[in-house]
Structures are given as structure tokens and as C-alpha cells.
Amino acid sequence: MAAMVKGKTLDFAQVMHRVREVLEQLPDARRGKNRHYRMTDAGVSAFSVFFMQCASFLEYQRRMQQEQGRNNVQSMFGAHDIPSDNQIRNLLDTVKPQALEPLYDALLEGLMNEGVIERYRTLQGKVLLALDGVTYFSSTTLHCAQCSQRRHAGRTLYSHSALTPVLVQPGQDKVVALAPEFVTPQDGSAKQDCELNAARRWLQRHGSRCAEFGTVVLGDDLYCHEPFCQALRAQGLDFVLVCKPESHPTTYEWLQMLERRGDVHSMTVRRGTPRKVYIDCYRWAHALPLRDADGALTVDWCELTTTNEAGKVLYRNSFASSLPVGAQTVREIVAAGRARWKIENENNTLKTKGYRFEHNFGHGKQHLSATLASLIVLAYLLHTVLDWLDERFAHLRELIACRQRVFDDMRALATYCHFPNWSAMIAFMIQGLTDGPQPVPAPP
Ligand SMILES: [Zn+2]
Structure with missing residues (x-):
């Protein structure tokens, strides 16, 4: 990938190390002695599903564990053990999505330290931050304490939406996702209220940091609302x-x-x-x-x-x-304003290009729906980080031009073969593509 930042140091193993560090800090609401699985195991296992873009990834890895006594969730992602899907849901349901924010911060900082964010500077040397809301769940039956509710045609419609801010640049395909802000039932039922209230909260938490690195906020007509514009200026x-x-x-x-x-x-x-x-x-x-x-x-x-x-x-x-x-x-200003469509593109990618943003694997009673959605955005962000900074992954993407095939191949390989780590799998793929087919990694 020609645009990659050469010779940089932030690779998959380092990022996963940081992911586990943050997940280890997650609050554990369990009482009693039944604590075989760690919170990290639940978080890393769910994350691996989204990273690999494979809903049945854990099922295959549990089978591999039974047959071979080892699995790729352990070796590539660093989980100690894979909990059952139900255990993952129960453990993550108690975790507020905000608990994952340090991960977004760490990845953004990594991109800043490696000079990637400098490449996004455009208008008066500032970066463009696009805001948009996306509904990632709706149902007339399934719901939780955090669902927004709306009466429609005599029925109650339950939904979850989030504000998904991204850094964009005219002429640059890759967008950098920042921490999403989740719409709460208190935000109201009208789309405008929900998005603006979530945007105000996001601004309170992240606004000063964005101002530090020089930011121009982009949004559709809904955000061109005088009190919100005043808040941005403040x-x-x-x-x-x-x-x-x-x-x-x-x-x-x-x-x-x-x-x-x-x-x-x-x-x-x-x-x-x-x-x-x-x-x-x-x-x-x-x-x-x-x-x-x-x-x-x-x-x-x-x-x-x-x-x-x-x-x-x-x-x-x-x-x-x-x-x-x-x-x-x-x-330049019009070009910046027009670049906001890239966020719609991003939300479309999350919904239709393998991330299954609308079909995550559980709803929960408290926070599960939002926390899983945040892990999905995080997987998307990590793919972008790897595109920019992991030389081997970027090389693989160069060899297999079709993005979908990269993930199809990774999924298939990880289903049938065990790899000692993620880099080994990428190296195996690169070698196969450049030197011809390789022998399948041998079982123990
Ligand atoms: Zn809900």
C-alpha cells in the first residue's frame, strides 16, 4: 500500500496488548466464586469475532481447542480461555461502552505519534471531524433498559443509535473512527434531539482535546443548529x-x-x-x-x-x-463540507461490509448492545490502524487487492489451522502469495 507510513512500530501484537490492558480494567459485577473466566476473556473473544468478521469464529476455535488443545483466540488475540457465548453476553452486559474509550484514545495517540494524523490536516492546517448518527438496532419485540422507544403504527419500536465521529479528508479513503457516543432513552425520541444531545455529550468529553489538535467539525443540516454551533465555538x-x-x-x-x-x-x-x-x-x-x-x-x-x-x-x-x-x-471550505459524506460511507461499511453492525450477537438487559457496537467500531478502527502502520498487513493488502478476500482468507485459515500468533498467519499468507502454496502448518 503506497500510502502506508513506512518503518513504523505500532503493530497488531502491541495493539492487542493495549486492548487486553484496558479490558483487564473493566469493572466485574460478579459476586461469588464462579469467576473462572476473566473479563478480558469475554472482551477479547467478542472483539476477535468482529476483527475476523466471522460470526461463528468462536465456535470453530472452541472445536479446535477440543481437538488440538489449542486455539487461535488464545494465540492470536491473547484470551486465556474462550467463554461460552452466553457467558460473554452476561459478562459484557454490565460494562458501559464508555469503559472502552481509553482504547480509542490509545489508538488515536498511536496514529498521532506515527505522524498519520498530520496527513489528515487540510483546511488551515486543521483536521476535519465528521459527525453523524446511525441506528444499529431496531425491533418491536427485543429490548433492554437502554433502548430508545417510539410509538409507530400502534406498536412500540425499540432502537439503539449512536453518534459515530470520524476524521476525514477530501481525497483520502481511510477514515479514523473516534469513540462513539451512544444515544440514551433520555435524549428524546426525535432524531434531531437524540443526535444533538449525544453530540453535546460527546463535545463535553472530547471537545477540548479536539480543539488542542485543531479541528473543524462537519455535519449535516441537523447540526447547523445555533445553540450547538455556539457550543462548538465555546x-x-x-x-x-x-x-x-x-x-x-x-x-x-x-x-x-x-x-x-x-x-x-x-x-x-x-x-x-x-x-x-x-x-x-x-x-x-x-x-x-x-x-x-x-x-x-x-x-x-x-x-x-x-x-x-x-x-x-x-x-x-x-x-x-x-x-x-x-x-x-x-x-477549500466547500471541499471540506462535502467530505462529510465519507462518514455515511463508513456507517454503510459497518452495516454491510462484514462488520454486521446491525446484527451483533446479543442484546442484553443493560449495556451489551452498545458495548458490542463499540467493539465493532473498534475492530474497524484497528483495521485502519493496521492499514496505516503494520507493514506486513499493508503488504498483504497490496498482494490481495480485494479487501473482502483478505478477510475471507484469514477466516478460512484461522478456522482450519493453528497459528502461534497473528503475524505468523500474515507471514504464511504473504509467503503463499509470493513463493507459491506452502505446506499447511502441522498439528502438534
Ligand atoms: Zn436495547
């Missing part, structure tokens, strides 16, 4: 948020007034090839109020309309920003 964060006319009547009344005064600026850029021409028309204006109130926050506004030569509109969107928009900056 934390020292900038923003570029979708700003639609329907939800911002005052802003657009002011815009019309400025237009009449000739204070809306514009710039047209032609791009494409001689056969396919795109015409980008940028417009921008300064100091528009976000709502009709004394002391309302004012923002700079910009809009991009892309047409073809026949004048057909191919794209149109408008944004509100805390950053000054001008002829020099408007293109």
Missing part, C-alpha cells in the same frame, strides 16, 4: 455545516438582503475534460445570523452549484462556517 472548535434554506429562514432572509445590496460574492470555475465540462459556481457572503434572536451567532455562508455545459444542475449544496469564506478559501 470549545474552540470551527465548523463547516450543511445549511439548508428550509431550516434556516432568517439566514436566507439576510442573504436575500445582502444580495440586493450586491454583497453576495461569486466565482465560476470550469473543470473536466474538453469532452466533459463541469462548471462550478461558488457564492459566498459574510456574517449571517443563524437564527432570529438578539446575540445570535453569525456565520459565513457559501454555496456550490455544479452544472454541465447545457446548464443542467448536477450538484448543489450550501454551508455555514465559522471560518472566514473568501475568494481564496471558498473552494
Whole structure:
């Protein structure tokens, strides 16, 4: 992988070591003597399912343990023993998802220390943080104490949603997931309330750290809500948020007034090839109020309309920003605002590309649903970290261009063969792909 940071040190074994350290600190609510399994075993076993993207991974590994007296959850992921699925559910149900936050922090710090986050700097040297909400569970029958409830067509709909912040960059496929914030039943039943309340909580916990490394927050129109924008500014964060006319009547009344005064600026850029021409028309204006109130926050506004030569509109969107928009900056600010779609891409990957975000293996009574969802996002983040920093894994990804096949092969190998550690499996795959098929690792 050409984009990998060469010669870096954060590898799978080190990351798993840190994962176990954090999991060892998980609060254990059990009373009595029946404590054969450690909390780490439950956490590592569940994590291995998501990392390997294989719902039956543990079943195969328990079978391997019976037949060979060893298994890959132990050797690759460092569990002492694999609890039953029920034991894993019971143990993790008592763990709040926030208990996993130190892991996200550790991985982000690893990416920072290795210079990866520097590559995400774009607008005025800042990083772009996209916010979006995602519903990862809904049911009319199965529910727990943490489910959000909504009446729909005479029935109660139970659901779980989370805010999944990610660092994005225009032109960069890989996004860096930060700790998710889970919507609670107290956040309300309307989508806007839920997401904004969760976003406010996220901001209280992580805002100052993001401000330290210089962050511009991206979000859809829902986040372009004056009190939330005030909260972002109070934390020292900038923003570029979708700003639609329907939800911002005052802003657009002011815009019309400025237009009449000739204070809306514009710039047209032609791009494409001689056969396919795109015409980008940028417009921008300064100091528009976000709502009709004394002391309302004012923002700079910009809009991009892309047409073809026949004048057909191919794209149109408008944004509100805390950053000054001008002829020099408007293109960069619009590009940043548009980069927020990458978070929708990420949430889609979590749902459809093997992570089974919507079909995790249990619901629980307290926190299980959220804690498993957080472990899934963590597996996704670790895959990104390995892409950036684990030279061997990046080499393997180069040899097998199709991402799905990398995981299919890893899964199949780990089902039938025992490896002393994860690197040994990756080395086995690389050798097989470069020197031809290898003998299957021998049983003991
Ligand atoms: Zn629930």
C-alpha cells in the first residue's frame, strides 16, 4: 500500500496488548466464586469475532481447542480461555461502552505519534471531524433498559443509535473512527434531539482535546443548529455545516438582503475534460445570523452549484462556517463540507461490509448492545490502524487487492489451522502469495 507510513512500530501484537490492558480494567459485577473466566476473556473473544468478521469464529476455535488443545483466540488475540457465548453476553452486559474509550484514545495517540494524523490536516492546517448518527438496532419485540422507544403504527419500536465521529479528508479513503457516543432513552425520541444531545455529550468529553489538535467539525443540516454551533465555538472548535434554506429562514432572509445590496460574492470555475465540462459556481457572503434572536451567532455562508455545459444542475449544496469564506478559501471550505459524506460511507461499511453492525450477537438487559457496537467500531478502527502502520498487513493488502478476500482468507485459515500468533498467519499468507502454496502448518 503506497500510502502506508513506512518503518513504523505500532503493530497488531502491541495493539492487542493495549486492548487486553484496558479490558483487564473493566469493572466485574460478579459476586461469588464462579469467576473462572476473566473479563478480558469475554472482551477479547467478542472483539476477535468482529476483527475476523466471522460470526461463528468462536465456535470453530472452541472445536479446535477440543481437538488440538489449542486455539487461535488464545494465540492470536491473547484470551486465556474462550467463554461460552452466553457467558460473554452476561459478562459484557454490565460494562458501559464508555469503559472502552481509553482504547480509542490509545489508538488515536498511536496514529498521532506515527505522524498519520498530520496527513489528515487540510483546511488551515486543521483536521476535519465528521459527525453523524446511525441506528444499529431496531425491533418491536427485543429490548433492554437502554433502548430508545417510539410509538409507530400502534406498536412500540425499540432502537439503539449512536453518534459515530470520524476524521476525514477530501481525497483520502481511510477514515479514523473516534469513540462513539451512544444515544440514551433520555435524549428524546426525535432524531434531531437524540443526535444533538449525544453530540453535546460527546463535545463535553472530547471537545477540548479536539480543539488542542485543531479541528473543524462537519455535519449535516441537523447540526447547523445555533445553540450547538455556539457550543462548538465555546470549545474552540470551527465548523463547516450543511445549511439548508428550509431550516434556516432568517439566514436566507439576510442573504436575500445582502444580495440586493450586491454583497453576495461569486466565482465560476470550469473543470473536466474538453469532452466533459463541469462548471462550478461558488457564492459566498459574510456574517449571517443563524437564527432570529438578539446575540445570535453569525456565520459565513457559501454555496456550490455544479452544472454541465447545457446548464443542467448536477450538484448543489450550501454551508455555514465559522471560518472566514473568501475568494481564496471558498473552494477549500466547500471541499471540506462535502467530505462529510465519507462518514455515511463508513456507517454503510459497518452495516454491510462484514462488520454486521446491525446484527451483533446479543442484546442484553443493560449495556451489551452498545458495548458490542463499540467493539465493532473498534475492530474497524484497528483495521485502519493496521492499514496505516503494520507493514506486513499493508503488504498483504497490496498482494490481495480485494479487501473482502483478505478477510475471507484469514477466516478460512484461522478456522482450519493453528497459528502461534497473528503475524505468523500474515507471514504464511504473504509467503503463499509470493513463493507459491506452502505446506499447511502441522498439528502438534
Ligand atoms: Zn436495547
